[in-house]
Amino acid sequence: MSASSFALLGTGAYVPERVMTNEDMAKVVDTSDDWIFSRTGIKERRIAAEDEQTSDMATAAAKVALEDARLTPDQIDLLIVATLTPDLPMPSTACIVQAKLGLPHRAACFDVSAACSGFVYALDTAWAMLQSGRYRHALVIGAEKLSTVLDWSDRTTCVLFGDAAGAVVIGPTPEGSKAEIVGTKLYSEGENTELLWIPGGGSAHPAPGPDVPPRFMQMKGREVFKFAVREMEDAARDILEQCGVSADEVDCVVPHQANLRIIDSIAKFLKLPSDRFFVNLELYGNTSAASIPLAIDEARRSGRIKDGSLSLLVAFGAGLTYGSALVRW
Numbered sequence: 001m002s003a004s005s006f007a008l009l010g011t012g013a014y015v016p017e018r019v020m021t022n023e024d025m026a027k028v029v030d031t032s033d034d035w036i037f038s039r040t041g042i043k044e045r046r047i048a049a050e051d052e053q054t055s056d057m058a059t060a061a062a063k064v065a066l067e068d069a070r071l072t073p074d075q076i077d078l079l080i081v082a083t084l085t086p087d088l089p090m091p092s093t094a095c096i097v098q099a100k101l102g103l104p105h106r107a108a109c110f111d112v113s114a115a116c117s118g119f120v121y122a123l124d125t126a127w128a129m130l131q132s133g134r135y136r137h138a139l140v141i142g143a144e145k146l147s148t149v150l151d152w153s154d155r156t157t158c159v160l161f162g163d164a165a166g167a168v169v170i171g172p173t174p175e176g177s178k179a180e181i182v183g184t185k186l187y188s189e190g191e192n193t194e195l196l197w198i199p200g201g202g203s204a205h206p207a208p209g210p211d212v213p214p215r216f217m218q219m220k221g222r223e224v225f226k227f228a229v230r231e232m233e234d235a236a237r238d239i240l241e242q243c244g245v246s247a248d249e250v251d252c253v254v255p256h257q258a259n260l261r262i263i264d265s266i267a268k269f270l271k272l273p274s275d276r277f278f279v280n281l282e283l284y285g286n287t288s289a290a291s292i293p294l295a296i297d298e299a300r301r302s303g304r305i306k307d308g309s310l311s312l313l314v315a316f317g318a319g320l321t322y323g324s325a326l327v328r329w
Helices: 022-026 033-040 054-069 093-101 115-131 190-195 221-243 260-270 288-301
Strands: 006-014 018-021 044-047 078-082 108-112 138-144 164-172 180-188 252-255 310-317 321-328
Touching: 006 054, 006 115, 006 288, 006 321, 018 022, 022 033, 033 260, 054 093, 054 138, 054 164, 054 288, 078 093, 078 115, 093 108, 093 138, 108 115, 115 138, 115 164, 115 180, 115 288, 115 310, 115 321, 138 288, 164 288, 180 221, 190 221, 221 260, 221 310, 221 321, 252 260, 252 288, 288 310
Parallel strands: 006 180, 078 108, 078 138, 252 310
Antiparallel strands: 006 164, 018 044, 138 164, 180 321, 310 321
16 A cells, blocks of 8 residues: 555544643642743643543543544554553553453554654554555554643643543545545654653662652753754654645644644744644643644644645654654545
C-alpha cells in the first residue's frame, strides 16, 4: 500500500466531569485567575475521579472514535496508546484498553512514551505499520491522568495540566475520497531530559528507597518555553517543506495545547492569522498526549475541520521530543 492510502476515518474524545477553575486552583496553591490566565491562557481544566484510570478515559474516547469511523472493535488489528501516566508499570495500558474494548486477540497492542509529543509519535508509528501491509485498521489514543503526577504545592506546574483522552481510527482511504495522512516528522533531543521530567520512581531511582527523588513532574519553565517555540516552529516548517505545501494552504493548525503565548509565536512564524489555529487550551489546560486528538475531535465536531481540508499538527514534549504531521480530511 502506498503512503497516501491511509486516512483518519474517525475521531473521539473524553474529558472527566470535574471542572477545576483557576479560582478553585487558588484555594489549593498560592495563585490567582489573573496570574494563571495572563501567563498561559488557561481558565480551567478537568480532573479525573479517584477511581477513574487512564485506561477508562482511553476506552471512552476510543468508543466514540470507532462509532465515528463506523467500525467495530473486531476490525481493529493495531492499538497504540500514547501516555506518560499508564495505569500500571506493567502491563501496557494498551493491553488493558484492548480488554475493555473487546479487541481481538490478534491485535497488536502497546504504549508509546513521548510525553506531550506522544500522539504525533503514535500516529507516525501506526501509519508506518499500516504501510507495511501487515495491518489494516489502527486505533491511536492519547490519554493522560496527569493529576496523579503533579506536585499540588508547585504553582509553576500544577496549574498547567489536566486529565483527558482523545482517539483516532486510521485505515484505508475510502473509495472516491481524497483524505490521507500526507506526512509526518519526528525529532528528539535527549541531552535535555532534565528540563522536563519525573525524576523518581523508575529503575534509576526506584521507590521505596533512601533519598528517592520526587515522583512528580518537574519543569524548568523558561528553558522549556524557549525550546517549545523554537522546535515547534522548526517542526512546522520542516513538514511543510517535506510535503511541498505552503503555510497558506493549511486550513487549520492544531498545535499542542500547552501555552497560548507559544501558539501565538507559531502563528507569527507561519504568518497565519490566529483564527487559522484551533485552540481549546482555555477549557482543558495541557493534557499532554491527549491534547492534539482532543482538539482534533472538537475541531471536527465544531466545523473548524471540514472534509477536504488540510490540517497541520505540531507538538513538543519531554524527552525532549517534538514532531509534526499533515493530514487531509
